[in-house]
Amino acid sequence: MTAFDSLMAFQHETEALAQVAGRLGWDQETVMPRGAAAQRAEEIGALEAVLHARRTDPRVGDWLSAIDDAALDPVGAAKMRHIRRSYARAVKLPETLSAALARVTSRAQGIWAEARAADDVGHFLPVLEEVLRLKREEAAALADGGDLYDALLDDYEPGATAAEIGAMFDRMRTRLVMLRERIMGAGRDPARLSGQFPEEGQLRLAHEAATRFGYDWRHGRLDKAVHPFSSGSGTDVRITTRVDERDPFNCLYSTIHEVGHGCYEQGIDPAYLLTPLGAGVSMGVHESQSRIYENQLGRSRPFTGWLFGRMQSIFGDAGAADAEAFYAAVNRVHSGYIRTEADEVHYNLHIMMRFDLERQLIAGTLGAADLEEAWNTRFEHDFGVAVDRPSNGVLQDVHWSVGLFGYFPTYTLGNVYAGCLNLALHSALPDLDAALAKGDTGAATGWLREHVQRHGGFHEPKAVIEQACGFEPNEVPLLDYLDAKFNALYHL
Amino acid sequence: MTAFDSLMAFQHETEALAQVAGRLGWDQETVMPRGAAAQRAEEIGALEAVLHARRTDPRVGDWLSAIDDAALDPVGAAKMRHIRRSYARAVKLPETLSAALARVTSRAQGIWAEARAADDVGHFLPVLEEVLRLKREEAAALADGGDLYDALLDDYEPGATAAEIGAMFDRMRTRLVMLRERIMGAGRDPARLSGQFPEEGQLRLAHEAATRFGYDWRHGRLDKAVHPFSSGSGTDVRITTRVDERDPFNCLYSTIHEVGHGCYEQGIDPAYLLTPLGAGVSMGVHESQSRIYENQLGRSRPFTGWLFGRMQSIFGDAGAADAEAFYAAVNRVHSGYIRTEADEVHYNLHIMMRFDLERQLIAGTLGAADLEEAWNTRFEHDFGVAVDRPSNGVLQDVHWSVGLFGYFPTYTLGNVYAGCLNLALHSALPDLDAALAKGDTGAATGWLREHVQRHGGFHEPKAVIEQACGFEPNEVPLLDYLDAKFNALYHL
Structure with a gap:
């Protein structure tokens, strides 16, 4: 297999797993039993960890280096545009930051819902500050000195x-x-x-x-x-x-x-x-x-x-x-x-x-x-x-x-x-x-x-x-x- | 982390992913749109590949070698009984055989349904023979000379x-x-x-x-x-x-x-x-x-x-x-x-x-x-x-x-x-x-x-x-x- 074929086969599985993650979200908002929320968070976390590992897999970096986009047909080149972009973003983000963001935003969403129900901005502020701090950190990691x-x-x-x-x-x-x-x-x-x-x-x-x-x-x-x-x-x-x-x-x-x-x-x-x-x-x-x-x-x-x-x-x-x-x-x-x-x-x-x-x-x-x-x-x-x-x-x-x-x-x-x-x-x-x-x-x-x-x-x-x-x-x-x-x- | 803790953390994610695979099956039999079957097969295949890789992951073998079950409490020892058994089975099966079985049985199920609808045993026989051949191969790989x-x-x-x-x-x-x-x-x-x-x-x-x-x-x-x-x-x-x-x-x-x-x-x-x-x-x-x-x-x-x-x-x-x-x-x-x-x-x-x-x-x-x-x-x-x-x-x-x-x-x-x-x-x-x-x-x-x-x-x-x-x-x-x-x- 060429590097391009290998990357496409790998990407195909990643896309399929991303669809599965989406389906878990659908299930959660439509048919999931009420008492399953904590277990579902574990399931989504495990699947997201798999997806994260695939998106930053060193083999992807190797394949990307080996592929000459100019030699591809327009469809192949368009696929490469997406994969290069996504890989470049993914490898810029330290895994600890991604994990912290996942953890904090999951908690923050619950606190936001409570604060909204109680009309209490003060209840939401501390966790919003935490989210904001992490998002600014994420933005700095992604921006390479830009905006x-x-x-x-x-x-x-x-x-x-x-x-x-x-x-x-x-x-x-x-x-x-x-x-x-x-x-x-x-x-x-x-x-x-x-x-x-x-x-x-x-x-x-x-x-x-x-x-x-x-x-x-x-x-x-x-x-x-x-x-x-x-x-x-x-x-x-x-x-x-x-x-x-x-x-x-x-x-x-x-x-x-x-x-x-x-x-x-x-x-x-x-x-x-x-x-x-x-x-x-x-x-x-x-x-x-x-x-x-x-x-x-x-x-x-x-x-x-x-x-x-x-x-x-x-x-x-x-x-x-x-x-x-x-x-x-x-x-x-x-x-x-x-x-x-x-x-x-x-x-x-x-x-x-x-x-x-x-x-x-x-x-x-x-x-x-x-x-x-x-x-x-x-x-x-x-x-x-x-x-x-x-x-x-x-x-x-x-x-x-x-x-x-x-x-x-x-x-x-x-x-x-x-x-x-x-x-x-x-x-x-x-x-x-x-x-x-x-x-x-x-x-x-x-x-x-x-x-x-x-x-x-x-x-x-x-x-x-x-x-x-x-x-x-x-x-x-x-x-x-x-x-x-x-x-x-x-x-x- | 001790080898036992590492193995348990890894196993926890594997169990969560196995639950996700089960949910895909539920979805397929209850709510999935009719026209999604081929895509769903790809999704299940991708998730099964992840699970297979985890079940045969060499780190599991290393952890298993490093753990002394006799030193564990009864619950820990019972968990080890399952993991050792499942790992021993998984590593005995060549990946090509597992993949062939997944492919053939998926096809065979469709052919069986057709054969049953048409009351035509002959339509089912060739693929049944193929399934049987692969299952006997699987059994031989697992049996270590036993039954x-x-x-x-x-x-x-x-x-x-x-x-x-x-x-x-x-x-x-x-x-x-x-x-x-x-x-x-x-x-x-x-x-x-x-x-x-x-x-x-x-x-x-x-x-x-x-x-x-x-x-x-x-x-x-x-x-x-x-x-x-x-x-x-x-x-x-x-x-x-x-x-x-x-x-x-x-x-x-x-x-x-x-x-x-x-x-x-x-x-x-x-x-x-x-x-x-x-x-x-x-x-x-x-x-x-x-x-x-x-x-x-x-x-x-x-x-x-x-x-x-x-x-x-x-x-x-x-x-x-x-x-x-x-x-x-x-x-x-x-x-x-x-x-x-x-x-x-x-x-x-x-x-x-x-x-x-x-x-x-x-x-x-x-x-x-x-x-x-x-x-x-x-x-x-x-x-x-x-x-x-x-x-x-x-x-x-x-x-x-x-x-x-x-x-x-x-x-x-x-x-x-x-x-x-x-x-x-x-x-x-x-x-x-x-x-x-x-x-x-x-x-x-x-x-x-x-x-x-x-x-x-x-x-x-x-x-x-x-x-x-x-x-x-x-x-x-x-x-x-x-x-x-x-x-x-x-x-x-």
């Missing part, structure tokens, strides 16, 4: 930099705040849905929507989870949702969102199965798929028209007077505290403040002790409302407790990419709205599969979006889309 | 020998055949249940029965599977069942059977979690728990009396005129073709013929090509009925296709052990029948937990039964129990 935050960001969005993202966010903020203020000043507040929507019907509708959006049930399944997520790559890609009988949009749009993630994974070229190209290429590109499914398609006027009819037929009453009122309820703008409940206008403002705060935390210019005050000040400034309690403020997200610094901006990057793809999609498919009005998303999801999803990890993140759209990704299409949609909806 | 069949049997029932089991089976056969003939000649054929029993009610009853038998839902769950099984050790022990709306006993007694397996695992001393003592000690002892739950307790007259009332209340009609007719339906003796559907009288006759045939296959005195004829001749002799087609005969069981030679006798060993435990149980608990009549199995399952289950792998298989019963395990209590029960039931 600490970029070193963390690179794990979720290869090639992105905080400077570039920060500049884009600054350009976005002005227009978003203006739009927000126009809407808030318009004196219209569309009614929410009224009524009770039984779980069985919601799950039936979620199942139907997933099918319409092209989710492949032969290679997936839908379960309930406290926090919806998608999981797995290749031929086993599972999604989850949750049900609130008074708010059917929770289940429906969580499902469509996760279907976007799931279809990305399911849509990847089967030739890439269990290779470094066999998964979504970055968090930002992943989020572009979930967002365009959920928002630009799922919350569009034509699609909600179809949905209104389905809701009437399933529940007897869709909870709104007519399709127009239903569309307004789906897209109701409201400056709430919680990121995950935010509308399309506010969502990115939530992200931008987290991005700025976590950059300061990693840079060391903001200490954990001052985080709550910084959060509250910034929130009131951006949203015009004072935070009423920590669980509605700095304690709302799990991310920092588990060490996910550098992850937040990929949500907005996903929205920006979705804006670009939406523009390209509509110019490629002039009859799209007519199809959506019939609940037919086939042309749109087919286009996304062909131009984005099937490539998996072949292209760099930004490149796959640029190639699909025919222009360099930027924030303008998203902002134009939001202005047009909400100007019309709020008669601005 | 080939014993080397395979030892994997499922440490310490047992085919000679000892064969002699016991010969003693059993005469009395079983006599009992069978008395019953068949009695001219009574109790009615089966009549009626339709909706799935929802069956699952509710299965859930209730599991709870009554002490199954711990905090550390387990019940799902549907094509072939019911139990899975997992420690704090995550899952069981499965199946539903036939015309035969509620299928679901109910499958559940109680798996609850017996599950309670054994759940009942093991928590101090043994993720150690070699943290799982049932052998297949025979495991089966003793599932069988005593299912048969000696679950199919007893007092317990079926309680069950009759529950069936009436859940389904409106229990499908039998009265409790006595219900008890007779539960224990109806019928000489069918299929082992898994056999009553208590016939079951062991099914096992004995498989045991004799597979001993000859492994010894090389019977070839795969002659197996069907040997099966059919023996079946007609023992059961008085000619096999009508291969799926009711030689193709009915999955075992040989997946290389499980030496496994079958542990089913009857389990029945024999259950007979012994049942005798001890009734003399320890004179009021047991009165409790069972109220659906209360607490005293019985408590006794089994205390005397058998909690020990996990601490004692050798036979020793744990002997210690629980106060006498050397033998077949007489089972045969006496069967005679007494069926003489009364059939008025013999």
